[in-house]
Amino acid sequence: MSDHKPTPTDLLAIGEVARRTGVAVSALHFYERLGLISATRTAGGQRRYARHVIRRVSVIQVAKRMGIPLAEVAEVFADLPQDRMPSKVDWRRISERWHGRLEARRKEIERMEHELIECIGCGCVSLRSCRVLNPDDELGSNGTGPRLLPEISAD
Ligand code: FES
Structure with a gap:
């Protein structure tokens, strides 16, 4: 495991995650409510995502394409560390x-x-x-x- 702690420049705004993944901001909010992804907040309350969240969102998109329910995605994500890319x-x-x-x-x-x-x-x-x-x-x-x-x- 890396000792690297994310700096503000490593963190992505929700719009950037949406742009890079092709997933709507509303869907990212939904995934966050389900616990599939997580964000930190700025002092102003804006979400900031670690870069590895892009990989998680990609895995969610693969699951959706294959008809895998989000509940099952949550099961496999439960075994993954939150602080790094799968x-x-x-x-x-x-x-x-x-x-x-x-x-x-x-x-x-x-x-x-x-x-x-x-x-x-x-x-x-x-x-x-x-x-x-x-x-x-x-x-x-x-x-x-x-x-x-x-x-x-x-x-
Ligand atoms: S066996 Fe007759 S409709 Fe199915």
Whole structure:
């Protein structure tokens, strides 16, 4: 870890971070409220960001492109030090995790696509027989139709 403490010239105003990342100032405010980035304040109350915040914002943008929820970005950021740029090792760990997530999503989309193909030309949209409409129908495989409630005795 570096002993270098940021000087005022190392710190960036929010407009500069917005310009360098292509992210709107309002989005930067939002990321700050979520704890994804942080800023110090000038005596006048203006936000100032360390330069490594640009890298964090870039990682957030990558996550957004891949459909990774911000809550999950917050999880991976929780393991990163706030006072430095994510390293190559950090990024490898994050990207491997998100690759696994994309892979699981790809498999789920393939499964749904396969089920939807069975619907093409059918049109029944039936709780009993359509796996797209009723994908977790565990009772459906025994061929007796839905039975959600236990039988009630007339005794
Ligand atoms: S619409 Fe008939 S199986 Fe899905």
